[in-house]
Amino acid sequence: MMIHKVLVLRKHFYDEDGNYQLLKPKTSSSVRDIHLDLETFSVLKDLIRQNKKLRLISGEKVKHKFIFIKESSFEPFRNSYVNEVLNKLCKRFELPRITVHGLRHSCASLLFAAGADIKVVQKLLGHAHIETTLNIYTHVTTEEIEKTTDLLINYLNELTKKSYGSHTGVTELKNQKNHPN
Incomplete structure (x- = not known):
């Protein structure tokens, strides 16, 4: 199993009018853990480090530490x-x-x-x-329909083999009906 890192989503930050403010998510199910691969997690950590450097250079106290920010105001996009x-x-x-x-x-x-x-x-x-x-x-895709149809045909062929003790299955019976000798 691959190693994952977890990003926890707990807040959102724009109201219905598009104004910036920290808010609770719409529903309790919106609070969730997002499992990330190590490469993606590393990119996010680098971005957090860059943001921290920007804050140190500017000397500005920041109320909320978002990952994706405007460099000028440290507010989220x-x-x-x-x-x-x-x-x-x-x-x-x-x-x-x-x-x-x-x-x-x-x-x-x-x-x-x-x-x-x-x-x-x-x-x-x-x-x-x-x-x-x-x-x-x-x-539903055409491929999924075809796979499901194949599953059914294979299942019915197995039932036919068990019931009649022969290898004549649904597919063969269908073909015999369409092309009588």
């Missing part, structure tokens, strides 16, 4: 800032436009495709209700 940066990067590298929420959706979809348990994904996303996770973040 406004919510739309990351989407603006993503939009510029997508244009620059001629990629389809994606938002932070789109990245979140992609992450959830990839977790499901990798076989992650729905309750684990719910917890990672901070959803209070499982229906939110199911309705918004899951969609």
Whole structure:
């Protein structure tokens, strides 16, 4: 098993009008642990060190020590800032436009495709209700439909072998119906 470091999400910092203030999350399920790989955790630690150096150089007392800050004020970036940066990067590298929420959706979809348990994904996303996770973040791909169909056919073939003691399975029976001798 890989070694993980944990980032604890306990607060958010913009109200509905876009004003900066430290607030409790919307729901208790929004308070959660995010497990990070060592490389990502190391990048965040380096950023924290850089922020600390900036605060020491400026001599300014900072009330809250956020990781992603404006160098001039030590306040967190406004919510739309990351989407603006993503939009510029997508244009620059001629990629389809994606938002932070789109990245979140992609992450959830990839977790499901990798076989992650729905309750684990719910917890990672901070959803209070499982229906939110199911309705918004899951969609069925053609590949998943084909895999599920194969599972059913293989299961039925095994039942047929057991019942009739032969190797004629559902697939063969179907083919015989479609192409009679």
